[in-house]
Amino acid sequence: MRLTKYGHACVRIEHGDQVLVIDPGTLSEAESLTGATAVLVTHEHDDHIDAEKLEAARRNNPDLAVHTHPALAGEIGGTAVSPGQSFTTAGFTVRVVGGEHAEIVDGLPGCPNVGFIVDGVYHPGDSLFVPAEPVDTLLVPASGPWLRLGAAVEFVRAIGPARAFPIHEAHLSDVGMESFDWWLATKSNTAYARIPIGESVTL
Secondary structure (H helix, E strand, C coil): CEEEECCCCCEEEEECCEEEEECCCCCCCHHHHCCCCEEECCCCCCCCCCHHHHHHHHHHCCCCEEEECHHHHHHHCCEECCCCCEEEECCEEEEEEEEECCCCECCECCCEEEEEEECCEEECCCCCCCCCCCCCEEEEECCCCCCCHHHHHHHHHHHCCCEEEEECCCCCCHHHHHHHHHHHHHHCCCEECCCCCCCEEEC
């Protein structure tokens, strides 16, 4: 199984000729959806879903499967999935977890957010929800108005994955990303590394 990192929150998971893309938003590259078999969307914010990119991908593949939470599914023509549910898409087994976006302040943004565990790879979207099931590979958010660095470290420790890679880093400068990398590599108690945009690792 190959994991490719794209801009911000977007990753692409491939196995054979099956391609699953998570959160192809406005800050990610259109090429992330080339040949996609299925798309998972954690929530409605445009840094996680770009309607124009999704429509272009559907023109190339009318059978493209799209899964997201019930409040967004109708808007983007996807299949609704809910926390606690498991399903198979693009040959991958997906478990839906979480349910709510992390709070920024005063209960905002107050929107649904589902995380996805795809054959052991966990993408939490904009949340620090700790699932009960084991996680082999954690995609850990690196920045955002709802996130502090210490909470990211504690999130990784609570899950205890075999490895972790950062996502959701567009808000950070190069210096900020280097700082995040140092803290996670030093204090998260797991094998941590950054995947450059457009590059891949084999899991």
